[in-house]
Amino acid sequence: MDRTSDAARPWIEAAKPSYPCVIDQDHRVAELYNMVNVPQAVWIDETGHIVRPTESAGAYEGFRSMDRTTRKVPDEVAAITSRAKRTYVDAVRDWVIQGRSSVHVFGPEQATAHLTLPDESVARAHAHFRLGQHLLRRGQESAAQAEFEEARRLHPDSWNIWRQTAAVDARGLAAGPEFWARVEALGSRRYYAPVDMEGMPD
Amino acid sequence: MVTVIHEDRETEIAAARVVGEGLWLSSADVHRATGWTLTSEGLCREGACVPVPRGREADVIRGDAVDLAAFWRHVGHPVVRDGTGQVWVLGTGAAERARALRSLLAPDFALPDLDGRMHALSDHRGTKVLLVTWASW
Numbered sequence: 636m637d638r639t640s641d642a643a644r645p646w647i648e649a650a651k652p653s654y655p656c657v658i659d660q661d662h663r664v665a666e667l668y669n670m671v672n673v674p675q676a677v678w679i680d681e682t683g684h685i686v687r688p689t690e691s692a693g694a695y696e697g698f699r700s701m702d703r704t705t706r707k708v709p710d711e712v713a714a715i716t717s718r719a720k721r722t723y724v725d726a727v728r729d730w731v732i733q734g735r736s737s738v739h740v741f742g743p744e745q746a747t748a749h750l751t752l753p754d755e756s757v758a759r760a761h762a763h764f765r766l767g768q769h770l771l772r773r774g775q776e777s778a779a780q781a782e783f784e785e786a787r788r789l790h791p792d793s794w795n796i797w798r799q800t801a802a803v804d805a806r807g808l809a810a811g812p813e814f815w816a817r818v819e820a821l822g823s824r825r826y827y828a829p830v831d832m833e834g835m836p837d
Numbered sequence: 838m839v840t841v842i843h844e845d846r847e848t849e850i851a852a853a854r855v856v857g858e859g860l861w862l863s864s865a866d867v868h869r870a871t872g873w874t875l876t877s878e879g880l881c882r883e884g885a886c887v888p889v890p891r892g893r894e895a896d897v898i899r900g901d902a903v904d905l906a907a908f909w910r911h912v913g914h915p916v917v918r919d920g921t922g923q924v925w926v927l928g929t930g931a932a933e934r935a936r937a938l939r940s941l942l943a944p945d946f947a948l949p950d951l952d953g954r955m956h957a958l959s960d961h962r963g964t965k966v967l968l969v970t971w972a973s974w
Contacts, residue, residue, distance in 0.1 A: 664970065678967060730965065758915050
């Protein structure tokens with residue numbers, strides 16, 4: 636999910652992925668799958684069915700204890716962060732090998748129970764975001780920003796909307812003081828929703 | 838010139854008439870913009886029809902012209918327009934999004950890669966797909 640292909644390009648080229656990387660400027664996938672943050676993932680089986688609906692993909696809340704100057708996290712937090720990522724990747728590998736009999740695959744009832752569904756405000760937010768993106772491509776920046784503000788207002792849980800429309804630093808990250816203030820404002824609420832997966836640190 | 842954005846379509850319509858929150862199009866333009874066809878049963882697509890709002894026929898249809906925005910809102914979808922009324926988004930409501938997800942059939946989509954080549958989720962039917970999101974921001 637990125638502003639333009641050019642924003643994503645250097646990262647994709649450095650990664651040299653063996654799989655398709657597509658650019659979703661208008662957050663069409665986020666809208667379809669009710670996604671609010673990155674990285675989030677969906678597991679889709681060979682028949683095109685969802686066997687694990689939208690969830691945090693091995694990301695961990697640990698970044699919140701990052702020192703803003705050194706950008707380092709305490710060692711024990713870094714260890715948990717690695718463990719979370721490893722647990723997710725191992726689960727994916729297990730699914731690849733075991734298929735439907737992997738413990739990580741949800742049957743229809745479980746998959747349904749794990750869905751997070753959008754409400755009308757979220758649907759409306761996506762329409763405003765779409766409009767904003769179109770106006771931005773047409774060079775109408777202030778009209779676009781007005782749409783983005785409305786999208787943010789209607790869908791406050793969406794970090795995707797907030798971060799893509801926020802100012803970015805020299806690295807291209809929306810990680811300035813406004814971002815950190817918004818993270819602090821979460822209080823005990825999670826930046827990354829917890830994942831119901833065996834072995835996943837909470 | 839009015840641009841109507843709906844799902845994967847972006848349609849330029851010369852003969853659109855904007856009246857406040859109303860977007861009046863010919864039935865031919867409604868079809869171009871959305872794939873829906875105006876029939877005596879209402880607005881129809883792939884065998885499913887949405888009847889004209891009862892008692893409000895005159896508000897929504899005048900001769901061959903349809904207030905597509907009114908119809909869209911009546912069906913329960915969000916409609917947003919820019920300040921000038923030149924760009925409209927006919928969105929999709931939460932009920933329909935939720936219904937699609939509850940079916941557990943992964944909603945299809947098509948997006949471009951860095952070279953502009955389109956890739957659809959359905960291209961990969963027959964393989965497991967891990968759909969992961971990421972962003973440079």
